[in-house]
Amino acid sequence: MDFAYSDKVEGLRERVSAFMAAHVLPANTQWHRQVEAGRYPLDLIERLKAKAYSEGLWNLFLPALKDDEPGTRLTNLEYAPLAEIMGRIPWAAEVFNCNAPDTGNMEILHMFATPAQRAQWLAPLLEGRIRSCVGITEPDTASSDPTNLQTTILRDGSDYVINGRKWFTTGAKHPNNRFVIVMGLSDPRPEADPHARHSMVIVPFDAPGVRLVRDVPIMHHHAPEGHCEVLFRDVRVPAENLLGQEGQGFALAQARLGPGRVHHCMRTIGQCELALELLMERALERRTFGRHLADYANIQDWIAKSRIEIDQLRLHVLRAAWLMDKAGNQAARIEVSAIKVAAARVQTQVVDRAIQVFGAMGLTPDTPLSYLWTWGRAMRFIDGPDEVHLRTIARDELKKAKARRGSTAAYLVTPSAHQA
Amino acid sequence: MDFAYSDKVEGLRERVSAFMAAHVLPANTQWHRQVEAGRYPLDLIERLKAKAYSEGLWNLFLPALKDDEPGTRLTNLEYAPLAEIMGRIPWAAEVFNCNAPDTGNMEILHMFATPAQRAQWLAPLLEGRIRSCVGITEPDTASSDPTNLQTTILRDGSDYVINGRKWFTTGAKHPNNRFVIVMGLSDPRPEADPHARHSMVIVPFDAPGVRLVRDVPIMHHHAPEGHCEVLFRDVRVPAENLLGQEGQGFALAQARLGPGRVHHCMRTIGQCELALELLMERALERRTFGRHLADYANIQDWIAKSRIEIDQLRLHVLRAAWLMDKAGNQAARIEVSAIKVAAARVQTQVVDRAIQVFGAMGLTPDTPLSYLWTWGRAMRFIDGPDEVHLRTIARDELKKAKARRGSTAAYLVTPSAHQA
Amino acid sequence: MDFAYSDKVEGLRERVSAFMAAHVLPANTQWHRQVEAGRYPLDLIERLKAKAYSEGLWNLFLPALKDDEPGTRLTNLEYAPLAEIMGRIPWAAEVFNCNAPDTGNMEILHMFATPAQRAQWLAPLLEGRIRSCVGITEPDTASSDPTNLQTTILRDGSDYVINGRKWFTTGAKHPNNRFVIVMGLSDPRPEADPHARHSMVIVPFDAPGVRLVRDVPIMHHHAPEGHCEVLFRDVRVPAENLLGQEGQGFALAQARLGPGRVHHCMRTIGQCELALELLMERALERRTFGRHLADYANIQDWIAKSRIEIDQLRLHVLRAAWLMDKAGNQAARIEVSAIKVAAARVQTQVVDRAIQVFGAMGLTPDTPLSYLWTWGRAMRFIDGPDEVHLRTIARDELKKAKARRGSTAAYLVTPSAHQA
Amino acid sequence: MDFAYSDKVEGLRERVSAFMAAHVLPANTQWHRQVEAGRYPLDLIERLKAKAYSEGLWNLFLPALKDDEPGTRLTNLEYAPLAEIMGRIPWAAEVFNCNAPDTGNMEILHMFATPAQRAQWLAPLLEGRIRSCVGITEPDTASSDPTNLQTTILRDGSDYVINGRKWFTTGAKHPNNRFVIVMGLSDPRPEADPHARHSMVIVPFDAPGVRLVRDVPIMHHHAPEGHCEVLFRDVRVPAENLLGQEGQGFALAQARLGPGRVHHCMRTIGQCELALELLMERALERRTFGRHLADYANIQDWIAKSRIEIDQLRLHVLRAAWLMDKAGNQAARIEVSAIKVAAARVQTQVVDRAIQVFGAMGLTPDTPLSYLWTWGRAMRFIDGPDEVHLRTIARDELKKAKARRGSTAAYLVTPSAHQA
Structure with missing residues (x-):
């Protein structure tokens, strides 16, 4: 039992703190001004991302990083104190490509994506070139019990067809957002195992039938990247966009x-x-x-x-x-x-x-x-x-x-x- | 000791509830739409005010109403359960001319205003023709101890000259807002009795030197009438605008x-x-x-x-x-x-x-x-x-x-x- | 609506307060000494009871007092502030014959007792000549759901036979305790209405088979009158001791x-x-x-x-x-x-x-x-x-x-x- | 950073748990019976102490144990999880000679005692042959600010003379209690440094003038070893009984x-x-x-x-x-x-x-x-x-x-x- 951070972690903490002090914190007012003026402060973020990337403070969250993937492989225990430092500024994590929900999407793609999915969706995420979001919670169901989720993802020939309404889809409004991972009912039979009826599918955000209905403020606060309500009406994606197996959503x-x-x-x-x-x-x-x-x-x-x-x-x-x-x-x-x-x-x-x-x-x-x-x-x-x-x-x-x-x-x- | 509302109160509760159900609640969505669209829903409010006025549900809050003043004179105990009913819709009190901070201003003018002040400021408030606000809290002082207040109200010939910054001045943005009651230091001598150094003065909102700096959101929420920051720079009002005596601010x-x-x-x-x-x-x-x-x-x-x-x-x-x-x-x-x-x-x-x-x-x-x-x-x-x-x-x-x-x-x- | 005590109540508050100050509080140390020495301070209590009785501060709790019963008939609202004053000394209520559980027993006897029961049990209680207790909670059942109670009160010829174990029977150890009202199962058929299976019966405390097992301290504190565990083994009482109707226990x-x-x-x-x-x-x-x-x-x-x-x-x-x-x-x-x-x-x-x-x-x-x-x-x-x-x-x-x-x-x- | 107990600690946890299960827990009812019967269960404790001593589960709390002192030297971190296990039975720590306040006394003697003090007081404590207590808190002063302590320890020739009243002196009633470490004012001059006016002295419990006034229950609970009020009246001990330096009490x-x-x-x-x-x-x-x-x-x-x-x-x-x-x-x-x-x-x-x-x-x-x-x-x-x-x-x-x-x-x- 030992309650001290390792030397490696202490070193990283210093580097991340120094980066925050030198680059992120001084940009804080500018970030707020741009958001207040109604636009996502993309230039500012991209500039800082390039700097963090070049300093090797990148993708620190992902223990499973492979050799050909950009970033510093850390354990969860090593990353945690760095996340604490990033947490002092709400928009800082993106600078290090460590922001939700992309981190979760990168993890899940790392674990379950096919080679084609990796190339198309994971690689640019790891590079920070695109962003993504995830659609789970629904306005019309008690989503805290996810067996209630009602959006459907139904097989139709070589496609899946998605119908439903999601909200609190964080990042949907981000200018770089390219896809959403949707969870929904792929087996609507009531008698099926309630934990095996749902699947996840990758939906390009520009697919026909995807509509960003509105950005829902959280307690009157509009995040610049949005916590959005998204409507899926007869959205059609190729079956290859299925993540993992059918029924594996949970x-x-x-x-x-x-x-x-x-x-x-x-x-x-x-x-x-x-x-x-x-x-x-x-x-x-x-x-x-x-x-x-x-x-x-x-x-x-x-x-x-x-x-x-x-x-x-x-x-x-x-x-x-x-x-x-x-x-x-x-x-x-x-x-x-x-x-x-x-x-x-x-x-x-x-x-x-x-x-x-x-x-x-x-x-x-x-x-x-x-x-x-x-x-x-x-x-x-x-x-x-x-x-x-x-x-x-x-x-x-x-x-x-x-x-x-x-x-x-x-x-x-x-x-x-x-x-x- | 008796815990039942009087028959009179029960009757008024029914009338106010019925008014809310028939007129206010059905307008709720429209009110929100107009606010969302960026404007104060004045037409809607004025229409409802006229109706409440005509039904005698008016100025219910003011126990000291005089015979020539519009409204129904109630005790605080009689008014309280009516305020509870109004409280169910944040914007309802104005309909009955019972909204803060005008209510407080009417009370204080009732108690302390000169006949001229009554005619000029109180009468139209009681009629609901104008609205008003009050400037006490300051951004730069710990205002919870009001002896700290630093805005000055200094006598200069037959005028008072006001300098200072107030915020959380509720109602300053209301289209009908006509004046602000300002509290400030009229006796800046440090050796003076700390509870006798401040005065209150009526300041027309269109007086030169009054600047509405910004509407300050409360936890990201912008009230349509505003909780505003207001700057007073060499604002000059006639000495007759003093409320009560000099030094009587507390x-x-x-x-x-x-x-x-x-x-x-x-x-x-x-x-x-x-x-x-x-x-x-x-x-x-x-x-x-x-x-x-x-x-x-x-x-x-x-x-x-x-x-x-x-x-x-x-x-x-x-x-x-x-x-x-x-x-x-x-x-x-x-x-x-x-x-x-x-x-x-x-x-x-x-x-x-x-x-x-x-x-x-x-x-x-x-x-x-x-x-x-x-x-x-x-x-x-x-x-x-x-x-x-x-x-x-x-x-x-x-x-x-x-x-x-x-x-x-x-x-x-x-x-x-x-x-x- | 009126939040002031009536003049009558104010007068009674003064009288009870004065009695407490003059008689009860000065005896407090003596009371504690006697309890510390292991005996119920009966002399002290009886002396004070006589005084309270003579001053008409007696049975103040019972709104239903009849003309031939000693005490001052008060409403619950009138009595409440007097109970507050008594509550300042844990043992004071008994002085005014207003102590639990006798008060509850007097109430219930008032409502449900037969004339014979009234004469035998209620009259001396109202006079303060005896004390009583009540047996509801059981150690072996989750008594917070009283349908769980398992003590049986079974009809056998012209008697009821009681078997079971009660605890937290307050007052069982009091030297003047004469009877216990027991609640138990009179209809053990599982299919019966669970709220109609229980009855209450008056059990003289000296009946054969009643055993005071122990005085159970509450958080190490032994009340002088006891919160006792009482065992009932084949206790037999005449059917006339039933309170109210069979099945009316709830x-x-x-x-x-x-x-x-x-x-x-x-x-x-x-x-x-x-x-x-x-x-x-x-x-x-x-x-x-x-x-x-x-x-x-x-x-x-x-x-x-x-x-x-x-x-x-x-x-x-x-x-x-x-x-x-x-x-x-x-x-x-x-x-x-x-x-x-x-x-x-x-x-x-x-x-x-x-x-x-x-x-x-x-x-x-x-x-x-x-x-x-x-x-x-x-x-x-x-x-x-x-x-x-x-x-x-x-x-x-x-x-x-x-x-x-x-x-x-x-x-x-x-x-x-x-x-x- | 590592959140696992070391193998050494895991081994000790198993040994202490096994000892508790095999020896302490089975004696629990007997311990309570003897205490209920009014006597300290000394035989029982001594029997278990001998067993713990022989198994080397002894003085586990003292990181500074010397080679000639009985017990197993552990760090605080190693001891902590063992104390947790002991804590499940209020009387268990004594079995392992790890009970307060003796542990604190052993620590302090370890750090500050003279060789003569060590031989006379520390050695038998470490062996578990005697017990001790400590007198700090006083009934008549707000002891949470210890500069308030008023018991005096005054030099008089080759002696110190102690006068004062302490309470919550845990262990004073223990049959093996032999001495009390008293903290008091050795420099009563008000102008002295308030943190240098107090000293500590070892007082044999059988010294003339030491009176165990009473055992003070904590919320009605009498610990068998007592949390006692102790009166010191002209108690005289040789100057060699001073612990550390005069004025070093804090x-x-x-x-x-x-x-x-x-x-x-x-x-x-x-x-x-x-x-x-x-x-x-x-x-x-x-x-x-x-x-x-x-x-x-x-x-x-x-x-x-x-x-x-x-x-x-x-x-x-x-x-x-x-x-x-x-x-x-x-x-x-x-x-x-x-x-x-x-x-x-x-x-x-x-x-x-x-x-x-x-x-x-x-x-x-x-x-x-x-x-x-x-x-x-x-x-x-x-x-x-x-x-x-x-x-x-x-x-x-x-x-x-x-x-x-x-x-x-x-x-x-x-x-x-x-x-x-």
Whole structure:
């Protein structure tokens, strides 16, 4: 057991931090201005991507990178602290080609794509030349139970025909977006195994019948790349666009979500640290009723609790990453559910405290806190609502408890009055 | 002691509810469409105002209405349940000329305006012909301690000259906005009594030097009437525009805030009831893992806790209104601080649960929940941050505790081991 | 709507407070000494009872008192604030013949007893000459669902024969305890209506086969009157001892619990007020790091939150009492569940804060806080666990929600992108 | 970074677990019976100690063990998981000579004792032949700020004379208790450095003037070894009994508390795991309203949250132990404050849930939960109240924040409206 980052990781942390300080942070205001002016700040991003690529800070998230693929192969445990650093600026991950949902798509293509799919879709993603998105959640079904998904992907001759409506398709509006991986019902027979009725298929975003209905704001906030509602009406793709096997949709979705959630969580920790720094800087500055805010015991309590919560969360997430590396994504499944729930809660608490210290300014777009607040609320759904993850964890615990039935009996004490 | 609404109130509740159902709610989609299209839905509002005026549902909030002033004179206790009903639609209060910050301005003008001020500013407000705003909070000072306010209102001959920057000036963007009541430093001598250095002055919004800098979104949400940043640069108004006496700014601010906070709280309860209704309707509809959400024990817990919290909050707010009526705003000061803190918390909890039940849809503008969520966060500052109100309550309790020092001694039990 | 106590109630509050100050509080140390020495302080109690009886502060809890019965007939709403005052000393209620579980037994006998039962059991209870207890909860069944209760009460000729084990039978150890009302299964057929299988029967405590197995401490605390485990082995009572009808056990239990819970809640509020007073007195006394505890902002927050929570709880409980008076116990059923849950939570929070301010002394028996803390934990079960009450409330809310299905639709806004 | 226990630790965990299962757990009922009967179960303990000694499971807590001292030298990180296992039974640590406060006394004597002190007091402690206690907290001072301590230790010729009152002196009642380490004021001059006025001295428990006043129950619970109030009246000990230097009391107290707190925390995790196991076993057993408790979503939420909280806490405590080993107790000071706060909170939450699932039985001494509940409340004071530790953490964070002042500026975005 060792709680220190390796020298390699320490080196990478310094490099990523230095890159952020030298290139990303100084561009932050410009990024916001361009977004405020209504356009995706593509030039800015492309310029920074080229720099990150040339410095070898590229595709750091993908443990399975092959020799002919660009990027630095890292374990999940090595990548995690780098994701934390990137998480301090919401748009930074793209600079390192480490942004969702492309990371998840690259993982899944890495695992399941045919050689032709790799060449057509994965290679340009790994190069950062295109972007992509994924369509799972649907507005008309309780998608937290994915067996409810109703979009259909039906075989018709040598094609699949897709019909349905997806939303919260992140990245659909990105100027470089080229395809969407759609999950849907390929076997509509009600009697079929509910976990084997769905498939995933690659749909070029310019295919006839694909309509970007609208960009759905998250709590009034429009991401420049969009969390979009997308309508699929009689969209037709060649059968070769099927990802993996027919009916394998659930397996693919599971494979996809593990590392993605760990990345999310680590970026979230970066958000928490930033929020705490902002809180303290403000508390050291502002005076009310004759004292700095930093001198009030209630605000000191907030600071200390934030430190405790963040530190525990980070250890938890790092252990999940370590477990993935050691035992595989499937073995880390419960652990990933746990950090997913925990990260959103800690973020919400820490950001909430920071906003309260900022006062009215915490509500404005002049600090990152308003974005973090609304995003934090969204995080309690993204990749599955808390309640589904808690249920997963509890069922796992109860399974173990059943297996050791009776083991607590010796801890109970029969009252002596009952002995006679 | 009696917990039933009077017959008069029950009658008014029915009338306001019926008006909402017949006129306001059916216009809700149209209102949103116009706002989405970037304009204040003035025609729609004016049409509804005319109807409410003609039905005598007008200025219901103002207990001090005089005979020649339009509206129905109600006590705070009588008005409170009507505000709750109006609170179900964020834009409804204006229809009844009961919207902040005009209500507060009407109250303060009622109490402190000269006859000339009444004629010029109060009369058209009471008629609903103009609107107004108020400038207190400043971006550059910790305004939760209002002795920090730095905008200056300096006498210069027969004028006052105003310099400073205000923000969260609600209503500044409203097409009918005609004036702003500004609070600032009229006595800049540091040695002066810190609670007698500030004054309030009426500033026509078209006075030279008044600049609407920007509309500041609250958590990315732009209110159509604006929560604006307003710059005052060498703005000159005649000395007759002073409200009350020079140095009386704090007294006026206090007088202004009491009823306004009660209205806020009651509207908040309307928001809570709506959120709980939405939660339940959704929970009865959606199924996951073979069951309706309404059948899950955790969601049932949320429903029950929401009911308990809302009911207690309503009783508390009604008692504060009752106390105002009986003993005056000043006597109810602590009570008003208490409900102010409590209302925002309950709203946040109930809306949070509703969003969680809605899932992703709860993040979108398709339900009122996203607006309620971001507004709820803002409520923890509006009219003073929670911490200032909690401090006020605690100091009042401690004062009483000091007065009865020693009274708890008899409840302590000296251990018998100490007797010998 | 009126939030002031009536003059009558104010007068009674003064009388009860004066009695507490003059007679009960001065005896508090003596009471504790005698209990510490292992005996029930019966002389002390009887002396105070005689005084309370003579002053007409007697049986204040029972709205249905008849003319020939001793005591002052009050409504629930009138009694509630008196129970609050009594609640400040755990043993005070008995002085006024207002202590559980005798109050519940008197209520139920009032409603359901035959004339013979009244003469034999109710009359001496009302006089305070005997005490009684009640056996519902069982150690071997999940009693929060009372259909699970397994003690049998079987007809055998002109007798009922009782077999089973009860615990948390409060008062069983009291020197004046004369009988226990037992609830059990009188119709063991599994196919019978689960809510009509149980009955209640009066069992003299000296009947052969009744064995007081042990006094069960609540969190290590032994109440002097005992929360006892009682074994019934072939206990035989005449059929005339049946209370109400056979199979009516549930109806009786429901009737019994309403007012009892309101009393509990009001006494709990007395506990909360006392804890808050203790907290503040201590915080004004103790200094750490150069300041009185009362000057720390976190402790001020605790004080203010306690005030808010207690005030809201009191209003809620009073409204429940008022509803009982207006509409009957059954109509107030949901409200009673609500205050039951809320009271225990507020008590736990307030007492927790007080203990924290007291430091180590808060753990000792030298203050009432340690008793209040462990009792507070017990309150979350007594008369049914929180979860059962929350479920009851939620089901009631959901029933209403079903009845108004569709009513929230107008609050949702169809996105304009969907119109075309 | 590595989250696996080393093979050595895994081996020790198995040995300690096996010892607990084979020897300690089977003696649990007997231990409780003897305590219930009013005597310290010394024979039982001595028998088990001999066995643990012979198996080399002895003094595992002391990293600094010398070659001629009995026991197995482990690092803090190696010992921590063993303390967790011991923590499952409140009395188990003594069996391995790893119980507080002797562990702290052994640590401090190890660091500061003279050779004569070592021979007389440390050696028999390490052998488990005697026990000891420590007197710091005082009933009459706010001891959470230890500069308040008022017991005097005054030099008088070749003696020190001790006068004062201590309480919560754990172990004072233990039949083998031989000495108490007392902290007090050796330099009463008010103008002296407040952190250099106190000293520590070894006082034989049979010295004239030492009086065990009473055993103070913690929330009604009497520990068999006692948390005692001890009066020192003109107690005289030779100057050689001074520990370290005069005025070094604070330094010694600090040195003493670090590892002790880590042990406490790890044992607490054992308590949490046990509570969760009990909760689940019960939830799988009991049925209400047609379902096992384990099938209710609210109870599943409790299970999952408990798992998350416990896992995070364990990682945090292990990291603190690791940091002590790497960087010393002083460097880990903030971390130790953090886990101290966190552990008590998690314990309270998990035990609270377990009690709620157990229902009334959770209040009784028939399960370990009632003890854990009251102990959990005490933990929020033991070794310093939460608020003092939170303050320590916050001040450390703020110190760092001051050092990097201005670093968050680049994250703020100046509104474009302000540019012109």
